[in-house]
Amino acid sequence: MELVEQTHKSTLWEKLSVERIKMELLRTAFGHSLTFLSKFDPRILIGWYSFFAIAPWFIHDKTVLIGMLLAIAILTYTSKPSVLVLIVLAFGLVTDTAYMLIVSLAFGGGLSAAWALSTLTLKLLVIALASIAVFSSIDPEKLSDALLSLGMPAQFSFGVAYGYRMLPILIEEYNNLLYSFRLRGRAPLRKGFLGYRSLIHIGKISILAFYPLILNTAKRTRTTVEALEVKGFTYAIKDPKVKRIKLAYLKILPRDYVFIAVSALYVALLFWMGSIINL
Amino acid sequence: MAKISTEEQPIIQLNNVTFRYPGAQSNSLEQVSLTINRGDFVAIAGSNGSGKSTLCKCFNGLIPTYYSGDMEGTVMIDGHLTSDRSVAELSKHVAYVFQDFENQLVRPTVYDEVCFAPLNFGFEDYKERGMLALQMLEIEHLQKEWIWQLSGGQKHMAALAAALALNPDVIVVDEPVAQLDPAHARIIYEKLKLLNEKYGKTIIVIEHHTEFIADYCRKIVLMETGGRIRWVKPVSEGLSSITTLNEMNILPPQVTQAFYALCSEQDKKLGALYPITIEEAVAHWAPLGISTSRTLTEPKHDLPIDRLTTPEPLVRLEGVTSGYQGIDRKQKPVLRGIDLDIYEGERIALIGNNGAGKSTLLRLISGIRRPWEGKVTVCGTDTRQTTPEQLSDQVAFLFQNPEEMFIADNIRQDVSYFLDARKQEGIDSFVDEVLERFKLTNLQERDGRLLSGGQQRRATLAIGMAMRPTIILLDEPTASLDIASRREMTLLFDQLHDHIKAVVVATHDMQLVADWATRVIVMNEGHILLDTDSRTVFQHTDILEKAALIAPQIVQLSGRLGIVPTCLSVDEFVAHMQDTSRKELSYGIS
Known part of the structure; x- marks a missing residue:
């Protein structure tokens, strides 16, 4: 359907609409069709991710970092991440860079200081993109099972999957509660300088809406707890057999080893290049 | 009717059970003795607080x-004491x-949900067990769906399938009709x-x-306040005990009410069995040769307002298209090209199956949503x-789930929230x-x-009333209410109407449509199928079917008996029957 763009005042609410955020979050959590990364065993992916989440902190060589960034950016692209997440990331990046420029110029460091500081930005970018690539590729069930398999308590891994189950419902409810506040409350008549009054109002009710949400959730839990009892959950967490049956489908295949090997080779190559090219 | 098991084999036996919740002031169950046989289909009925759910929690x-x-x-x-066994x-x-x-649905997808219990009990073949449960209910197609994407009816079905996965002998379902619309409830049954x-x-x-x-059902267990069992009877006998049921605030089927009202006092004393289903009622009345035409005693309110003389509609929708963005980033229109005018003095019932666009229409009028195309004008404002x-x-827009409207510490503050925010004095x-009118004075300090x-x-x-709106929009206001509360709501709607210029209700409650609405709009797949009054709507059986709606029993009965115009309530039907018999009597004399 072709959308006719009409001229109407788009309010701050529409830009920041919870509905839009909800859709983006759901897309990140549930919207993945087959991506390149989703073909691999989730435990391998978690291991792979831990390397790219931790290692950059100890690497100061820009060549290596840029190399990592290139590879991860491609992987992120293949995992079709949500636009919102990327926008948030880009926003952080732009403000971060701007801040560095201002600080370094103001304190007389010049561009060279800004260049030096950008290493940190590079590190953060690698880590952030690695997170996006991995977590938008593993489906919630596999993530939860991988955690269980890696020795996390059953309650924790169940909690991860349950979170995915509840997330959309909670966001929907939050959205409606927010509407209750908006429709029955009063937005400031004057928006104030740069709309600061509106911003304060929005900020205030966005926080207030959490209280009824928490109370509603607390009320719901009773049935959930009874149901878990009836479904034998408490019985299962004591039984190692259940864990074995549940995780029987997780198998590390040759392609997983190939993936790890290629990644290791690539990183080694980067270090070798880093020793030649000095940025 | 279902075949009755040849051997009466008890599966559940309660012997003098008395139970009190920890910290409670009184017993929830009092001296309950009950035997339920294998293969039976039993209903447990009773007023609120008679311990029905407590009784059922004894079973598992x-x-x-x-x-x-x-x-x-x-x-x-099944011959074992529950106290010796784990849940x-x-x-x-x-x-x-x-x-x-x-x-009770705790997993992300339907498939995970149905496999969850068998897996927890360590069955190697948990996947087959889960699939078998889905096959028993014939809902294999839902297997891969995310729980949050299901409709209410589908969620209920998923919960039932998950319960079936352990292949139990007994299935207990707590108020299936309460949270579902009638058409879905019938599917569950x-x-x-x-x-x-x-x-x-x-x-x-x-x-x-x-x-x-x-x-x-085949048997009915009637519970009374204090957690006692009044009696256990076969359904036909139980539902004919009209006086006892009325005492418990349980409304007998409409056909039974009609029959009872038409019975002579002598017949009532004899305690005969009354018709309880449409089929039985038709079998009873059809041979009697009832006059099929009747005159309307009430003024015919087809369209309450003469639209030519009414200057301006309160709400006007012109070629409105709206919808949402799907998870696959495609625009999914929910409403397509809607044209609609709402005038002062109208009581509108918006009906149609789930996903027909009722809620979206309400949201457009409230301004929460804006149209993609077309124009929505409310009280002269675009x-x-x-x-x-x-x-x-x-x-004023009242959400389907009341809990999403309780944003203050107690009911009183919730009611005054709107006025407080506008810094109104006195x-x-x-x-x-307002609290008094809605019988909330004693509850005003409680959290909603x-x-x-x-x-x-x-x-x-x-809360809606205290906003003193021109238009009030209600989304499913009678969902999950028992019959007594539902009747009360209908009365309250009449009160609303004295103060508010137009009321629009999205509902599945056909009784409300029959009793209250002056205008009925049937929606289906984003279009308006029919825009008429409540009497006419029930004559369009094809449209009702298309929109997954079920007419009230008395409307169905008068349809089956060929009475035109349709009787909308039991009272109308009874009046018509009495009228017929009076005419016959007068013929007899002449």
């Missing part, structure tokens, strides 16, 4: 194992579908019937919608040119008056979440 051992209250007497399931063990015999079934007849499961439902009891905050001075007496379903609905109406 949640009482006394999980709720360690004071318990006397014994409960035997988990018992759940292999007794499955339970809760009233708020949404909260059809499945329960299938399980009962094809797979020999024992079915126990907590139910006070007697029309469902009449159509599906909703694109204003904010929902500004529109809320004219339009509102106390007005708030008092802690009230019963009926009280919650009253509170949301009070």
Whole structure:
């Protein structure tokens, strides 16, 4: 359907609409069709991710970092991440860079200081993109099972999957509660300088809406707890057999080893290049 | 009717059970003795607070194992004492579908949900067991769906499938009709019937919608306040005990009410069995040769307002298209090209199946949503040119879930929230008056979440009323209410109408449509199928079917008997029948 763009005042609410955020979050959590990364065993992916989440902190060589960034950016692209997440990331990046420029110029460091500081930005970018690539590729069930398999308590891994189950419902409810506040409350008549009054109002009710949400959730839990009892959950967490049956489908295949090997080779190559090219 | 098992083999036996929740002031069950046979289909009925849910929690051992209250007497399931077994063990015999079934679904997808219990019990073939449960209910197509994407009816089905996965002998379903629209409730009952007849499961439902009891159950257990069992009777006999049922605030099926009203006092004393289903009623009345034409005694209110003389509609929708963005980033239109005018003085019922676009239409009028195409004008303002905050001075929108409207510490503050936010002075007496009118004075210090379903609905109406709107929009205001509260709501709607220029209600409640609405709009797949009055709507059986709606029983009956125009209420039907017999009498004399 072709959308006719009409001229109407788009309010701050529409830009920041919870509905839009909800859709983006759901897309990140549930919207993945087959991506390149989703073909691999989730435990391998978690291991792979831990390397790219931790290692950059100890690497100061820009060549290596840029190399990592290139590879991860491609992987992120293949995992079709949500636009919102990327926008948030880009926003952080732009403000971060701007801040560095201002600080370094103001304190007389010049561009060279800004260049030096950008290493940190590079590190953060690698880590952030690695997170996006991995977590938008593993489906919630596999993530939860991988955690269980890696020795996390059953309650924790169940909690991860349950979170995915509840997330959309909670966001929907939050959205409606927010509407209750908006429709029955009063937005400031004057928006104030740069709309600061509106911003304060929005900020205030966005926080207030959490209280009824928490109370509603607390009320719901009773049935959930009874149901878990009836479904034998408490019985299962004591039984190692259940864990074995549940995780029987997780198998590390040759392609997983190939993936790890290629990644290791690539990183080694980067270090070798880093020793030649000095940025 | 279903085949009756040849051997009477008890599967559940309660012997003098008395139970009190920890910390409670009185017993929830009092000296309950009850035997339920294998393969039976039993309804447990009773007024609110008569211990129906408590009784059913004894069947699966949640009482006394999980709720360690004071318990006397014994409960035997399939010959074993429940007190000797764990809840988990018992759940292999007794499955339970809760009233708020949404909260018993704990996994992300339907498939995970149905496999969860068999997996927890360490069955190697848990996948096959899960699939078998889906096959029994014939819902394999839902296997890969995310739970949050399911409709209410599908969620109930998923909860039932998950309960079936352990292949239990007994299935307990707590108020299936309460949270579902009638068409979906009927589907659930059809499945329960299938399980009962094809797979020999024992079915126990907590139910006070007697029309469902009449159509599906074989025995009825009537509970009374204080947790006692009044009696256990075969359904035809139980539903004919009209006086006892009335005492318990349970409404007999409409055909039974009509028959009872037409019975002579002598017949009532004889205690004969009354017709309880449409089929029985048709079989009774059809041979009597009832006059099929009747004159309307009330003024015919087809369109209450002469539209030519009415200057301006309150709400005008012109070629409106709206929808949402799907998870695949495609625009999914929910409403397509809607044209609609709403005038002062109208009581509009918006009906149609789930996903027909009712809620979206309400949201467009309230300004929460804006049209993709077309124009929505509310009280002379284009909703694109204003904010929902500004529109809320004219339009009150009451959500489907009352808990999403309780944003203050107690009911009183919730009611006055709108006025407080506008810094209005001297509102106390007005708030008092609103609370009084909606019978909330004694509850005003309580948090809305802690009230019963009926009280919650009253509170949301009070909140809407205190906003002094021109137009009030209600989304499913009678969902999940028992019959007494539902009747009360209909009365309150009449009161609303004295103060508010137009009321629009999205509903599945055909009784409300028949009793209250002056204009009925049937929606289907984003279009308006029919825009008419409540009497006419029930004559379009094809359209009702398309929109998955079921007419009230008395409307169906008068349709089957060929009475034109249709009788909308039991009273109308009774009046017509009396009229007929009077005419016959006068013929007899001449």
